[in-house]
Amino acid sequence: MHTKLNQLLSQLEQSVDESLGYPGAMDFDYRALYPFLDYSLNNVGDPFTATTYKLNTYAFEREVVEFYAKHTRAPADAWWGYVTNGGTEGNLYGLYLAREIYPQGIVYYSQDTHYSVSKNLHFLGMKNIMIRSQNNGEIDYDDLCETLKIRRDAAPIIFANIGTTMTEARDDLQKIREILEQLAITKYYIHSDAALSGGYLPFLERDDHWDFADGAHSISISGHKFIGSPIPCGIVLALKDNVDRISRTVAYIGSRDTTVTGSRNGFSPLLLWQALEQLGVDGLKRRAEKAQATAAYAVAQLQQVGVAAWRNNNALTVVFPQPTEKIRERWQLATADGISHVVCMPHIRRKQIDALVADIEASNREKQND
Ligand SMILES: Cc1ncc(COP(=O)(O)O)c(C=O)c1O
Known part of the structure; x- marks a missing residue:
């Protein structure tokens, strides 16, 4: 192997064990797929329509989207979807469909929404209003209701977070639809950004509301997050009638x-x-439960050494006050507004959590002795 590639490989090997802050599962082995790297595979076009280019994997793509359509309770024969380059593209797609239906619509999204969404809104030139978040990262329903009341002339396009980036908080579509009903708003669009949580929530006991049966018109899920992939990818699902409007x-x-x-x-x-x-x-399901157990373990261990750690219900993301820069750097901890998090993906082991907790405990002790 070229020395530069060798160097990169050792860098990756060194940093992987201390990568706790980002939601990419790594418990995979895709070596059986090497032979397919000999082909210029290209899924140009619609995976549900025949194409002139035969070096495609449409049949596999259809099975993947069908699987998640079923588990996000999409209406039979009335949905459509494809494999994207990641959650951002799926969100762009959902917003694009919404804009085609309601060109004068206003997008409502909470202040905890992923940074890529404002860029998507800018691309699409959509009017938008940011809504306050609650402390746990979930949208503030009172603020949403009050804001919707003021702009009853424009159809609302609700961009719901089903797992915010920092705290994995989930907006509740049941509550949002109650607000819309209360305000007698009948024309609206709801997109669920389920980048991380959408990969695993369907396989756990449900007390959340975010899928098609709960009122979503489109859903975006990242493939490289919970499922795990060496290449960023994702799944977008949408109601078929809405897709037919934009197809040519x-x-x-x-x-x-x-x-x-x-x-x-x-x-x-x-x-x-x-x-x-x-x-x-x-x-x-097994991987989701294991990851949940690791997250519960991380909260307990951090709390035991005096760190105010917490997590949202059923979340893999454990939130705590930001530790020192050295610790954030070593463990690659995503940090914003004074909080850091670890995301307990299925490959994360308890001994990695123990090592992080020991680092934080030692640094807190040092601070006390100063
Ligand atoms: C809530 C949320 N939405 C969207 C995205 C973007 O997804 P991707 O990185 O797959 O494009 C992320 C990524 O972290 C996210 O956390």
Whole structure:
């Protein structure tokens, strides 16, 4: 191997064990898919329509989206979806569909929304209003209600967070729909940004409201987060009628142009397909429960050494006051507004949590002795 590649590999090997702050699962083994790297796979066009370009993985892509359509309770035969380059693209897609239905609509989203969403709104030129968040990161329903009241002339497009980036808080579609009903608003669109949580919530006991049966018109899930993939990817699902509005047939590819990009990754559907095929619902559930147990363990261990750690219900994200810069740097802890978090993905082991807790405890002791 070239020395530069060798150096990169050792860097990755060194930093992986101390990577606790970002939500990418790494308990995967995709080596069986090496032979497919010999082909220029390209899923250009609509995975549900035949194309002239045969080096595609449409059949696998369809199985992947079908799996999540089923588990997000999409209405039978009335949904559509594709494998994206990640959660950001899925959110762009949901907002794009919403804008085509309600060109004068206003997007409402909480202040805890992922940074990429304001960029998406800028691309799409959509009017938007930021709503306050509660302390746990969930949207402030009173502020949403009061703001909706003022702008009853424009259809609301609700951008709901189903797991915010910093605290993995989930907005509740049942509460949001109650507000809309109370205000007699009948024309609206709801998109669920379920980047991390959407990968695993369907396999746990449910007390949340965010999927199609709860009123979402589209849902975006990242593939490289809970499922796990060496390449960023995602899944977007939407109500089919809304997709049909934007579709047009393109002679050059012999397919429908229903996706954000033209050429699309044909390899990532194979990765997701293999993960789902090998794990199945039982495996996904097992990984989700294990990760939940690690998160509960992390909260308990941090609290035991006096750190005010907490997590939202059923979240894999453990939140605590930001530790020293040295610790944040070593453990690659995402930090904003004075709080840091660890995301207990299925590959994270208790001994990694123990080592982080020991570091924080030692630094707090040092501070006390100063
Ligand atoms: C809540 C939320 N939405 C969207 C995204 C963007 O997803 P991706 O990085 O897959 O594009 C993230 C990424 O961390 C996220 O946390």
